Amino acid sequence: WLFTPIFQAFFLLLVGIDQVVPDIGIAIILTTILVRTAMVPLMRRQMVSMRQLQAIQPEIKEIQRRYKNDRMKAQQAQSELMKERGVSQAGCLVGMLPLLLLFPFYQVIREGLLASDLTQMVQVFGFKVLPISCPPPVPITNALGVVTGYQPCIDPHIPWLGGINAAGYEGVFTLPYIGIGISVFAIVYTVIQLVASRMALPAHDPNTQLDQSVRTQRAMSIWLPLITLLYSTIIPVGLFLYLIVSTIYQVVQQFLTTGWGGMFPLFGWTPGFARDHKPRFPVAVPAAPSTASRAAGAPAGPTPQRSAIDRAASANATIRQRGRQGRRGRRR
8 A cells, every 4th residue: 555656656667767868877767866855854864863863862861861760751751851951862763764765666667667567557446547558568588498578568677777777776786706696786875874983973082081982872883884895796787876876865865954963083184175064954952951051130030840750759859858857756
């Protein structure tokens, strides 16, 4: 009920662009740009939520330290802090959307581009959406004369990449002495993904020591993109093209929203253009509560509201204190 409409929407968009620009590689690039443009508001919300969570991390760690022996109180205090600062974790979940779209697009590349008959794929509720007609299926035989498939209706080859098949697993070379195959497209995608992962991190002063959790997070931003190299031989070229263009789009959006982030310093070097850089559409960081003292003669400000946890702790302490006083009175 959900996968099929997304698959068909991707396929109709891809085939419709291919009818205008008869180049499947250009069609994949334009399809990716249109999909990412439609997701701009959602992805900006995800970037805003992530940067706001990073801004209140010191306060979250203080809550975890204060209630380290009571997990429920720590979670409740953290929720109250995020509500007070206007930070929503729902925006972070939006970051999973591009990953969920990979599966339908993979099927579009592997099944749609290799299909010899597109009649069912271009119909919505029985109506033919695109005026496309496929020639009679032409069988493909191997050296033994055995039919292994049929000629696809859409030409899956990309002329400006040397005629490489977008639905195939091409562009793979074998590492010497190791015997592991790695795709050239996987290397390009990994490099761009490393840049995007570094930019998603908050800026860091090299003179400030990081705690263990932050060091782990920064290490994962490097190692996770490298995992792509391990399964690069099972991803078709067309999907790699989608990933590369989508990640470049993400890098541009991050640059306009959050700037260079944690990209620099890189190996202890920060270029001049990255110093004091201000993003074009900056993210509003939640302001910390004001601690300024009241001037003499100035009217008193509103009494700060205590959280439910603090009120409960104060009440429990009062009950215990009165209980001890009552027992001492009875002994007298």
